[in-house]
Amino acid sequence: MAQAAGGRLAGAVSHAGGLGFIGAGYYSRETLTTEINAARAVVGERDGRLPIGIGFLAWRLDELPRSDAEALVHTALDARPTALWFSYGAPGSIERWCAYAKQAAQAPQPSLFVTASTLEAFQQLQQHDCIDAIVVQGLEAGGHGLGSGQPRDELLLDVVRTTDAAHRPKLLSAGGIADGRDIAAQLTLGADAVVLGTRFLLTPEAAYADAQKQLLLKAQGHDTVRSMAFDDARGTTQWPAGIDGRGLRSATVDEYDAAAQHLSWAEQQAQQGRVPGIEARQERYRAALARGETERMITWAGTGVGAMHDIVPAATLVQRLAHEARQALADAHARLDAPIS
Ligand SMILES: Cc1cc2nc3c(=O)[nH]c(=O)nc-3n(C[C@H](O)[C@H](O)[C@H](O)COP(=O)(O)O)c2cc1C
DSSP, X not given: OBTTOOHHHHHHHHHTTSOOEEEOTTOOHHHHHHHHHHHHHHHOOBTTBEEEEEEEEHHHHHHSOHHHHHHHHHHHXXXXXXXXXXXXXXXXXXXXXXXXXXXXXXXXXOEEEEEEXXXXXXXXXXXXXXXXXXXXXXXXXXXXXXXXXXXXXXXXXXXXXXXXXXXXXXXXXXXXXXXXXXXXXXXXXXXXXXXOOHHHHSSTTSOSOHHHHHHHHHOOGXXXXXXXXXXXXXXXXXXXXXXXXXXXXXXXXXXXXXXXXXXXXXXXXXXXXXXXXXXXXXXXXXHHHHHTOSTTOOOBOOGGGGGOOOOOOHHHHHHHHHHHHHHHHHHHHHHHHSOOO
């Protein structure tokens, strides 16, 4: 999770038995090195590896001079992480970065993760031998995603029904997952594992501000909205076509909606960064941020946020989620044979 998951969170998640990712999307090499060291301080090394993942935004790598982008990827590879994750690029970019990382990595090679938001994207990505895991991310997910993607369960089941488990990369499900019961449900639908984002924002280790965590604790699923408003306000409108983000509705979203109401969704996406009044909206956003006002804050959140009620250390959360998932599976198993009356 870019700007939310640094080495402290990633290390704590992996130390507790999960696989924590550093969201390196906007990092310089120096910051990435600092965060890698922070993760290593928490989790140490296992079998010559740093047991965390490192996530890159392919469009950001593509924006950099090629040598700088490669140097960033090499900084990650030099740490010998368990996994790298490339997401959100122009057509072909993710596959190119995966192929680059595969040939540049020395043993032990990291597993390569990518994201798919539609069945078609999954089918295309799984043709590439270098990809080890595909995260199918539903519309419910917090943060960025394909605005015209599929709901999580529909997408997962489409993949499960149309691909051969023995010949596909690991299948991970993401979007709106709040607790262990949700995890159990995804596993029974056919996922090999799950990805949780928003839930881990509610940990002391997440880099979110306290005010953002408090907003998340108060929010319900219907308080989240997919919109271009967030990137419009903060000036990050270079995302690939079709990508918007899910976050908490705020004055920032309301103002954007008012300015864009005459535009269709497709027109909003085509006009990204050019909806009239953008300079004024960005100015108001920056001023509110400087004053610490929460009403214009950008707080990414998935639809599962309404079922998240506490801030707990990442280790406690990983253990709780695993326990809840096991319990939910056992309870469901017991109910299978129980009489109805
Ligand atoms: C604050 C935040 C930042 C994120 N940053 C990234 C990112 O840099 N790259 C990426 O592939 N996904 C990113 N995501 C998406 C997550 O990897 C994950 O797929 C998503 O959070 C799952 O949905 P959930 O938040 O409903 O659990 C981000 C999500 C959040 C909430």
